[in-house]
Each structure stands twice: as C-alpha cells, then as structure tokens.
Amino acid sequence: MxxxxxxxxxxxxxxxxxxxxxxxxxxxxxxxxxxxxxxxxxxxxxxxxxxxxxxxxxxxxxxxxxxHKPIQHILGQAHFYGAVYKVTEDVLIPRPETEELVDWVVNDYSTHKELNILDIGTGSGCIPISLKRHLPAAKVGSIDISEKALIVARENAHTLNAGIEFIHADILEYDTEEKFDIITSNPPYIRNLEKKAMHQNVLDHEPHTALFVPDENPLLFYKSIADFAKKTLNNSGVVYFEINEYLGKETVDMLMKRGFSNVELRKDMQGKDRMIKASL
Structure with missing residues (x-):
C-alpha cells in the first residue's frame, strides 16, 4: 500500500x-x-x-x-513548546493553549535572571520544564497531588535536562515559607455539566482528578492558589493561570476580590478566554 x-x-x-x-x-x-x-x-x-x-x-x-484511544497515549509521547514529552494515562496530554500560557511567561521574563518559579498541578511537567529550558537561570519548583504524575514529570525533566524540584503535595493543604516571583497553574477547571461536550478519548483515557471540579464550586483550585499566592508571592510577584473559557469574568472577579491588581484576561489563538495574569 x-x-x-x-x-x-x-x-x-x-x-x-x-x-x-x-x-x-x-x-x-x-x-x-x-x-x-x-x-x-x-x-x-x-x-x-x-x-x-x-x-x-x-x-x-x-x-x-x-x-477512542488518544494518539499521544498510543505513541507514548506528545510535542510541547519545542520538545517531546513522555505521556501516560496518569497525566493530561499537553495542549496548544497551554503552550500559549508558557509563551506569555517566557516573553514577560526573558530578560530577568534571578527568578523563583512555582508551578502547581504539574502533570507531565510540561509547564515547569518548558520554563526552565527557556529561563535557565530561574529556580523552578513544581507541585502535584499525584505520585504517578510526578514519576512521569521527573522522567521528562531528566530526559530534557531540566533541573526541577518536584513536590508531592495537595495545594488545598500545602504551605511553605518560601517566596516566589512567579506562580503558574493549569488546575482542574472543567465542570461536570460540561462532560457531555467532551470527546470520548478524553473522558476514557485522561485522569479525571486533573480535569473536573464540582459544578457548585468551579473555582475551587483557583481560590486556593490565589490565597496561597497572596502569602507566598514577592512584592512584584505574578500569577499566571490557564482557565475555563466560560468562567473568565468569574475568575477575574475572584482575583480582584482577593486583592490582586493588573488582572489581565487573554484569549487564545481560537479566540477563547483562556489565560489570566495578575499581580498583588
């Protein structure tokens, strides 16, 4: 043939x-x-x-x-921001819109040297590893609740020669005295009511704990991360979120009520409200 x-x-x-x-x-x-x-x-x-x-x-x-098995799981890898990452059913498949979030951070901080970055909910490690590769002078840490996800993330960091400190923790309970210049996160944000619009390969093969939040509290993780950021960001610190396209206004309002300023809502290449940047 x-x-x-x-x-x-x-x-x-x-x-x-x-x-x-x-x-x-x-x-x-x-x-x-x-x-x-x-x-x-x-x-x-x-x-x-x-x-x-x-x-x-x-x-x-x-x-x-x-x-309905995702091509990335069949091949065992996914392309993300110029590199190839190992993926399994224990991590979300890296997506193009998340590349746009990484690119936002890299462009904002390309001339900065001394940076302390924390990524929350790391999955495959694509966000923190990409940031470390493109901001090599930065110190980069990463949190995930899933030990299985962290195994994949550590392997990706080793393969891509990115020095990342990985922490097994639940951000809803995690606390630290460390201070950060940047906090990034692509936390769970899909409401259960949105499941019916999703592709079967996602529902059957990607970790639901990394995808879904209760309908009655869809900003659960954003609220927790915002509160954590208020305590741990340096004076000029910034938080970057990937968000639910349907909850842009709600996420902006939540951040402003918690004292964040310069809250910027940005659309992705498909014209969807997908990213937020905010500072204290």
Whole structure:
C-alpha cells in the first residue's frame, strides 16, 4: 500500500470518530514516529510503498484510534513548546493553549535572571520544564497531588535536562515559607455539566482528578492558589493561570476580590478566554 492510499484509508476509517483535520493530524504523528517522516517528507513521499512491517504498525495504531484511544497515549509521547514529552494515562496530554500560557511567561521574563518559579498541578511537567529550558537561570519548583504524575514529570525533566524540584503535595493543604516571583497553574477547571461536550478519548483515557471540579464550586483550585499566592508571592510577584473559557469574568472577579491588581484576561489563538495574569 502507498502512503497516499494509507492516509486516505486513515481518514475514511476515522471519519465516524474524528473530524477530517484531526484524522490527518493523527496520521501525520503516526507516520513521523513509525516511519521517521517529517511533515515535509510525508508530503514528498506519498507515492512510496510501505513495507509489510510498517504497514502493520500503522494499521495497529489506526485500530487503537478507532477505539477512542488518544494518539499521544498510543505513541507514548506528545510535542510541547519545542520538545517531546513522555505521556501516560496518569497525566493530561499537553495542549496548544497551554503552550500559549508558557509563551506569555517566557516573553514577560526573558530578560530577568534571578527568578523563583512555582508551578502547581504539574502533570507531565510540561509547564515547569518548558520554563526552565527557556529561563535557565530561574529556580523552578513544581507541585502535584499525584505520585504517578510526578514519576512521569521527573522522567521528562531528566530526559530534557531540566533541573526541577518536584513536590508531592495537595495545594488545598500545602504551605511553605518560601517566596516566589512567579506562580503558574493549569488546575482542574472543567465542570461536570460540561462532560457531555467532551470527546470520548478524553473522558476514557485522561485522569479525571486533573480535569473536573464540582459544578457548585468551579473555582475551587483557583481560590486556593490565589490565597496561597497572596502569602507566598514577592512584592512584584505574578500569577499566571490557564482557565475555563466560560468562567473568565468569574475568575477575574475572584482575583480582584482577593486583592490582586493588573488582572489581565487573554484569549487564545481560537479566540477563547483562556489565560489570566495578575499581580498583588
């Protein structure tokens, strides 16, 4: 079978499960890992015939995709902010909107040297590791309630040569005397009422403790992190959040009521309210 024919077969077989663009993207990721083809090479070599072994590998991936398993879990990795991260079902799959949050911090602090950064709810480690890689002089720490997630995060930090202090703790109870210049977090923020709009592969394969919050208290973690930040941020310290696109105003109001100023709500590339920056 030619690559072109296999790509068409992927899109046909995945049509009941994914949009055409999603199917094409998954084929590209599979071809990159199994066949070693970059997106450019994939376009140039579409008339090449696959070996039986590689064809079987690609079809095995296709079968798993049809069962709603995320491509990142099938391949065991995800791309994020210029690096490749190991992912398992114990961590959230890093997403493009979180790259935008990281980019905001990196651009704001690219000329700063002495920084103490804490990331809360680290998952795969993609936020703190990216910050350490692009702000190498900074001291970066990271908290997560999941020991299994921290195993993945530590492995990613080791692979990417990023010196991170990982702490196993629940931010709803955690306390420290340490002071920080920056606190970042992408905490759980999806209300249970929003589950019905979510893709089955997320519901079946990503950790619910990292995704969902009670309908009656959707800002649970933001309130706790804001209170923690008030005690631990330096005078010029800043907090950066990824947020629920439907709760931008509510999150801004909560931060202002807690004494934060210069609260900036920013949209992501899809035009959704997705990030907040605030200082004391």
């Amino acid at each position: 030619k690559l072109r024919e296999l790509e068409e077969y992927y899109q046909l077989e995945l049509a009941p499960v994914y949009h055409a663009e999603e199917g094409a993207a998954m084929f590209g990721l599979a071809a990159e890992q199994v066949l070693g083809l970059s997106p450019l090479k994939l376009r140039m070599e579409k008339e090449n015939v696959l070996s039986d072994i590689n064809l079987q590998k690609m079809l095995t991936i296709l079968n798993e995709l049809k069962m």
